[in-house]
Amino acid sequence: MTEWKKKICMVGQFGVGKTSLVRRFVDSMFDERYLTTIGVKIDRKNVTVGSDSVTLMLWDLAGEDDLAQLKVSHLRGASGYILVVDGCRASSLGKAVELQTRIVDQLGPLPFVLALNKADLRDRWEVQSAAVAELGWPKFETSAKAGAGVEEMFLALAGKLLE
């Protein structure tokens, strides 16, 4: 059994639920105020992929909005990332596409997954499934509130990192 450590970044528009996604499913040690002060909070998620154990160090990066820009320096050394989109906000998908382009420009292609969050509010979704499918990205519908899809998403990403 090999033990792996991987740095993963959670990126997405401001308020899409990145922090909520990690809050219930990971080991936390730092206060969420770190996000607003230094722009990043680090948590850990242990998963097992086959016979390997993977420690995902999750860098929860402060969400990007009109005022705050994502600090690409935080992405250095990452093995993969999770693009988080709020199903109830169409603009968050546009932001995810934009971030994806920027990350590929800076770091080259890296394994990633798309977390289509707030699955518990599906009836209010603005994001069209077709638009997401068109992108051809690995997609997981998650609900930080109900807990659906989150473990699967982390597992899938860990699997991709070990490929």
Place this chain on the structure above:
Amino acid sequence: MPDGAAKRSDDQPLAELRAILLGPDRVAWESMRQRLDNPSRRAEDVASVLAEAVRLRSRGTSDLKLRRALQPLLEEALQLSVRSNPRMLADALFPIFGKAIRKAIASELDGMLQSLTQTLEQSFSWRSLQWRWESLTTGKPYAEIVVLRSLLYRVEQVFLIHRSSGLLLQHVAAYSVPAAETRDPEMVSGMLTALQDFSRDSISGAGSEPLENFRLGEVEVVLAYGPQAILAGFVRGVPPRKLNRVFQNALDTIEQKKAEALQAFSGDTSPFDTCRPQLEACLLGRGQPDQRRSTSWGARALLFGLPALLLLALAGWWIYTAANERRWTDFAQRLEREPGILLTHTEKRGSKFYISGLRDPLAADPASLLPAGLPSNAAEFHFEQYISLVPRFAAERRLAELKDQVEKRSFRFMTASADVPPEQRFLLEDVGSQMISLIQAAAALGRTIQIQVRGNHDPVGTEQVNATLSRSRAENVRAALVTLGVPAARLAAIPEDLEKETCSAVVEEERMFCRSATFHVLEPRP
């Protein structure tokens, strides 16, 4: 037909055929030939593709031919450049080296200053001798022994961190550190890296300078940087400046030994298990700061208690002196208010208080005025006498004068007679008015006096006759004075005490003085 003409006629169709077949290309070939023949055109052509060609060639990492070919040229060019205009290269390199050199010098100076201070502090102590002995016996440099033994610090945890990802490669903690304190080193290492990024991004002017040591309360975070890794240490207490060098050396060794593993790191930390000895070597420190604190309690008590006691004693002494001084000042003021006393000088000399001035003999005795808290032997009085014009003293003096006058008066009697002789009767009025003045002066001072009229006799005659004569002489004079207005209650007639020999005159002229009536003023003590 000559040969030449025949040949020309043969070539003609060939040339025509050539012109038909290759006509358009010939122009291009001609142009190419000209370009090849013309060196300046050739240079232009190569220049236009040179950059792209070099880029293409350098893309393949395994092909080193171009690099090898360029190396001597570049070296020579650099040498030439330095020789012809050294300033240009210096200017270009200054932003890189200048900063690094400044930092190195500052760090070196800082370290020197710290070590100088320490050396001065420790060079002549018993401890330093012990360390020198330890250095001699163990072969370790003296400076290292000083670092190890002198400062109160302890490296509690050491983190080896992958520089770009912030992932923890290896972690060691001192045995004495409780497990609860080594909180999730994985996350700590990530957060340390995030802090680096944060400080670099947010503090303008920091440029690419990495975060240096920083302190959080009792814990200092010591940081050393390599191209691929960071070595961080949590140090409780005050780490010596040289600790950074220890960390840097350990990291340099790791970077050297694990260069490939670091370069190819993709999340498997097992190759770094063998780095533990280097990390453990960084767990320096001397004892436990808290324990040392408790063991040196006595020394601390002495260090802080003694001055505190001295201060307390000093304060007590100061308060006592001030209070004493105050009592003397109050006493001097009290003396100044006293009638008939004038102070000209007061002074505290050593433990004695000197008071000098003028004093009316009728004024109160200064020593009797000393309050209870002031010992009389601590006071030294120097008073010159003077006459004060205070009304009370004037009245006293007048009373004393009148009393003196009255007591000097007397009446003489003939032998065996108790009658005031006619030639002395006019004196009665005078004495009477003096007595009235005396009684009034005493009343003015609130006193009641008694005047005794004493009847006397000479040694001649029987005791019985003499006793009668004495009583009669006193009573007669008293009665005459009462008649003249002297209050009877103030006058008492007293016969001479017969037991007592009052007159020893032998000659008649002298005996005359014995047959008299005299006055004595009785004054109750005020």
